[in-house]
Amino acid sequence: MSYQVAVLAGDGIGPEVMAEARKVLAQVEKRFELQIGYQDYDVGGVAIDNHGCPLPEATLKGCEAADAILFGSVGGPKWENLPPNDQPERGALLPLRGHFELFCNLRPAKLHAGLEHMSPLRADISSRGFDVLCVRELTGGIYFGKPKGRQGEGEAEEAFDTMRYSRAEVRRIAKIAFEAAQGRRKKVTSVDKANVLACSVLWREVVEDVAKDYPDVTLEHIYIDNATMQLLRRPDEFDVMLCSNLFGDIISDEIAMLTGSMGLLSSASQNSKGFGLYEPAGGSAPDIAGLGIANPVAQILSAALMLRHSFKEEEAAAAIERAVSKALSEGYLTGELLAAEQRADAKRTSEMGDFIAQAIAEGV
Ligand code: NAD
Ligand code: IPM
Numbered sequence: 001m002s003y004q005v006a007v008l009a010g011d012g013i014g015p016e017v018m019a020e021a022r023k024v025l026a027q028v029e030k031r032f033e034l035q036i037g038y039q040d041y042d043v044g045g046v047a048i049d050n051h052g053c054p055l056p057e058a059t060l061k062g063c064e065a066a067d068a069i070l071f072g073s074v075g076g077p078k079w080e081n082l083p084p085n086d087q088p089e090r091g092a093l094l095p096l097r098g099h100f101e102l103f104c105n106l107r108p109a110k111l112h113a114g115l116e117h118m119s120p121l122r123a124d125i126s127s128r129g130f131d132v133l134c135v136r137e138l139t140g141g142i143y144f145g146k147p148k149g150r151q152g153e154g155e156a157e158e159a160f161d162t163m164r165y166s167r168a169e170v171r172r173i174a175k176i177a178f179e180a181a182q183g184r185r186k187k188v189t190s191v192d193k194a195n196v197l198a199c200s201v202l203w204r205e206v207v208e209d210v211a212k213d214y215p216d217v218t219l220e221h222i223y224i225d226n227a228t229m230q231l232l233r234r235p236d237e238f239d240v241m242l243c244s245n246l247f248g249d250i251i252s253d254e255i256a257m258l259t260g261s262m263g264l265l266s267s268a269s270q271n272s273k274g275f276g277l278y279e280p281a282g283g284s285a286p287d288i289a290g291l292g293i294a295n296p297v298a299q300i301l302s303a304a305l306m307l308r309h310s311f312k313e314e315e316a317a318a319a320i321e322r323a324v325s326k327a328l329s330e331g332y333l334t335g336e337l338l339a340a341e342q343r344a345d346a347k348r349t350s351e352m353g354d355f356i357a358q359a360i361a362e363g364v
């Protein structure tokens with residue numbers, strides 16, 4: 001089969017980790033006889049520098065023409081002082097999510113075998129492992145609600161964001177969570193703040209209603225503040241966590257770190273037609289950009305999600321995941337996963353990509 005991918009590597013560590021994902025995909029293409037065409041486009045800060053805007057027309061058109069978007073990360077200190085809508089995040093990433101109606105964001109986090117001691121969790125908790133899928137609503141809520149802005153002057157100046165959800169928006173993401181749970185451990189934990197927010201009250205009502213169509217799935221509700229704490233106490237009891245846009249953003253960084261590093265969490269953002277953007281859940285990591293030490297695993301696993309969800313190439317996706325597991329379980333790790341005294345053994349970004357690509361070539 002042949003596919004076209006728009007590659008938007010972006011800023012900071014984006015191009016570094018994207019190079020490793022491409023290396024791995026090249027081996028996957030050989031082994032599984034896939035033909036994947038790639039077109040690179042500028043996005044984010046690099047697009048501001050080269051073209052004067054974070055999401056140039058050519059980039060958007062290229063994404064529209066492609067079968068999927070493989071995205072790195074955008075943003076960084078250089079562009080932080082531009083007007084908000086001209087910045088990489090608000091001027092490129094959010095508009096891309098909105099333009100393609102990528103309402104469904106899947107962020108799968110599990111504690112990899114061999115990495116139990118890299119988790120910041122207490123040993124008796126991490127030894128039980130965990131496997132959580134964060135299902136995050138991605139095109140609504142306080143990120144996109146109108147009005148949004150500032151008004152007034154001096155000490156009277158105020159800023160405002162609007163949190164808004166329709167029944168239809170909640171329903172479509174809730175269905176995704178229940179369907180995902182049916183293929184897993186059959187439990188949905190819906191995360192909200194229904195003791196304070198009107199949006200969360202509606203969210204609960206709709207989720208309860210959707211649950212009636214999935215009698216085999218257990219539903220529980222949890223407040224966001226309690227959720228962040230229970231994840232530290234008993235992560236193994238969560239299966240699918242259904243979250244609104246902002247709460248999913250917070251939960252996903254937490255579950256990433258529980259696995260040992262932000263650099264392990266992949267993400268798939270899809271619309272109702274199955275078109276998707278695949279990106280690491282973490283950002284451009286300006287603190288380590290350019291050093292060749294970023295963990296490319298989140299980007300590589302995001303490529304696997306692209307193969308699975310957009311191209312239905314399950315075998316190829318699973319091979320990438322096995323190759324990543326092999327690297328991690330054999331202690332082939334980048335520095336952020338290691339304790340300070342072990343960092344001399346840390347692998348570089350490109351060494352991780354080489355190892356994972358090689359494992360695929362060897363038929364893992
Ligand atoms: P970040 O995720 O970039 O970094 C947080 C911490 O995690 C840093 O210490 C970083 O070094 C570490 N980290 C992240 N990814 C890593 C990897 N692959 N390997 C090793 N360590 C990794 O979050 P931030 O510092 O809050 O944001 C930096 C910039 O990235 C900001 O401009 C932010 O808006 C942007 N951002 C972009 C995206 C995206 O493009 N999807 C996502 C999140 C943040
Ligand atoms: C993420 C990021 C983005 C978000 C930012 C960069 C807009 O943090 O994908 O988690 O908040 O959704």
Ligand code: MN
Nearest residue numbers: 249250253281
């Ligand atoms: Mn985030």
